[in-house]
Amino acid sequence: MIGVFGAAVGFLMMLGLMLTGLPVAVALFLTAFIGAWAFLGLPTLLSFGNQMWSGQNDFILTAIPLFIFLGEILVRSGVTDGLYRCLSDWLRRLPGGLLHTNIGASTFFSAVSGSSVATAATIGTVAMPIMKQRGYDARLTTGSIAAGATLGILLPPSINMIIYGSMTNTSIGQLFAAGVVPGLILAGLFMVLIAGVCILRPELAGPMLPARSWPEKIASLVDIIPPIVIFLIVMGTIYLGWATPTESAAIGVVCGLGVAIAKRRLSLSMMHECMISTVRISAMILLIMVAAHFLNFVIGVLGIPQALTGFVADVGAGPLQIILLLMVFYLVLGCFMETLSMMIATLPVVFPLVLHLGIDPVWFGIFLVVMMEIGLITPPIGMNLYVVQGVRGHGSIMDVIYGALPFVLLMLGFVGLLIVWPQMALWLPQRLF
Amino acid sequence: ASDTPLRVAGNFSQNITQVEIERTFFNGLSEATGVGISMNYNPMDVVGVKAPDALRMLRGGSFDVMSVQIGMASRDDPFFEGIDLIGVAPDMETLRKVVDAYREPFDQRLQERFNAKVLTLWPFGPQVFYCNHPLESVNDLRGLKVRSFTPSMSAMLESFGATPVTLQFSEVYPALQRGVASCGVTSPTSGNTGNWPEVTTHYLPMAVSGSVQGHFINLAAWNRFSPEEQEKLLAEFAKLEGEMWDLATNSSSNADACNTGQDECTDYRKFTMQMVQVTDADRERLKKIAESSVLPIWKQTCNAVDPQCSEIWNETAGAAAGLRID
Amino acid sequence: MTSDNPVTQAATPLARSFALIAGYMLLGVALFVTAEILARRFFNISLQGGDELGGYMLAILAAFGFSYALIERAHTRVEILIERVGPRIQAVLNIFSAWCIALMAVFMAWRAWATLMESVEYRSLSGTPLMTPLWQPQSLWFAGLLLFAGVALAAAVHATLLMLHDQHRLNRFYGVKTLEEVIEEETLTSESGMESAAR
Ligand code: NA
């Protein structure tokens, strides 16, 4: 129907529309609308209502607002403050001190939060004042928070994985399981990097925190219990077969309410704040999905995925070349696009190609999520950079960008590791499912 | 003359065999009939279309031809579900009689209400039980959680004392694996190609329905062809229909053998599920359930839309199956 | 849209109520699904329909939330270019954006209405064990989209009027959020957690 050239023109048009400052959802929709108008005729456009209903009336996607809601409840219950304080006691002796706490707290919070931006805002708010007060290097501080928080979408639960799973019909339970080992390894690598830098240049880290007494340290452990328990309940109900991944999100919300009650933070106004915020964020994501769903339909009927697959077959590129090409593609695109929109906009074309090449959909999901994590901390558009800078409230954004740079390089190396050692992602889901 | 464009939405790509047959058929249709057609074929899920929307999209003309999952599409008209009600046809032979008897009123209604015409009507194959729980007869379904996808299937399951669980298709495999559901219902071939035997142990080949599908064409698209062309096309579609029926009948028994690890297994992946024998008493019980709960519920839903519904059914499908709704 | 924007002021009470209703529906689904899992696991009872209700809830939550997200300027925009051009071009781009959103919203509401009418015409029932008449959830869904269309249209008209005499306010009301605004919003959540922790 439409060749690779036509598809490229369409893609550039979509990027162009985005650059004029149109909301991403509207740019996607307009591209689909023009494509359908020009090539498919009016009936296709008029079917939009039924498609919109079918696309949104989808229980699997219910997990998106549920996990956002869970994160909101936990943060407003003050769970993160306690978590940070506790970890700073236990990690204080490592070279780099509180920098490790940033990574550790991000890891724990990621285990209950489905979003990296929320993780950055949360950890940044807790960490920034104390780190400034103790004289930590601004670049390393902000970089470690921005990078550590990207784990939010790699460690389950992950909103990005839910959307990927629902768009590609890949098991969300398997995707969640596949994110665990790479997430923990990446967190470990972040800490190794921090330790290495701080051993070479000890002046970048602040003085060690004063020791607290053992009874105090033990007592503070109570604060890491809520995220661990919620994580275990959410993943456990999936693993034990009590609940599907979507249903487990509902259990997570109920547990979150339990924590809020236990911490005596549950009130009507707090509940309303959580709800309003959840609906605002979810609606933003879901409008992009409405448009992407329609674009997917138009792209599919126009035969663009087949055209691209045929093109790649003609060129004779193998899976490895394509993955390396996609790595560059997503690295560049990730610099300019908000990452969730980037995934949703590209999947309809990229995924059939990936499937055609025999690449494991679960592995590709993890690959894509790591590329999105990188996109979150590469300028000029990197939400985590901005959020961390915003929490910091002074100095130059360049500090954050430079601070995140070593982490970006580390993560690119990590993607290489994921390519040569795919079992890193696939081992756990194969064991569990 | 220039080629007539034909935009086709095929069946769901997880039904590998049927979609392959379809794809070959549509791409070769122009050559086989000598009718100039520029074909655009895509499986429904590839273009992100959901099964229940099929009739509306067909009527609106988004697609010229659609492969319709009739059970799902009956959302917009319960009359269509009458072609394949639970417990009516115990085997493919009876089902074919029922389908042929119901074809005429079915087509008429499709033309009147959805501006579309029947080209083919065929089943995926007998819908049988895959369970991850020891089972000696149908009676052991009592107390088990069984995945259900239509109202009448839920009614049947409840009559067996089972608990219906609603799950999306993509969630069934993991649900069986982890025990969210104890049994799933699908055809021998679909279950085999979907690797359900990997996560289930007991195989109960009692056909509760045939999962009837159809190829329908939008009337405006149909009328773009001349009468001679229409005749040639109908002849080809009749061949496709025959092929699909053969597939449902023959490959089902081969898939039965493969699922349960017998020597006759040749065409599908071999597994080692335990076969649960279905007795005549079991079939009789299913028929009783159809009469006492499935058919009355359907009558109620369908006659609410059109009071003629159950009467038409009695004269056609019911007569073919030897059943009546009172 | 900032708080001194008359369109925002007029629309906020309704849009906020819609968002709150959606929030309570979300809470309801969370509780119902949890009950369903527990009943299924421990009492072997199938309550049924959690997934169906959850699906309706999601469609309605999205529709109810669109207008609130619009008022809060939460719909993601790529600001990289628009921040670098002069106020006049910025104003033109913002008008373009406001009208595109409005037309999309109107189109959505129009097609949702047609879908609802089809469900009424066919008396469509959900193909699930609950057999819900589809017009019921679809009416709520349409109501949300209608509000979205109304707010988006009002915003576009207002932006066009501002173009004539006050481009500064046009860019402030309908432009891309400034960095400060984005950050304020992203950290509000954590700060309120901190405040309550301090209390
Ligand atoms: Na996470």
Ligand code: NA
């Ligand atoms: Na970026």
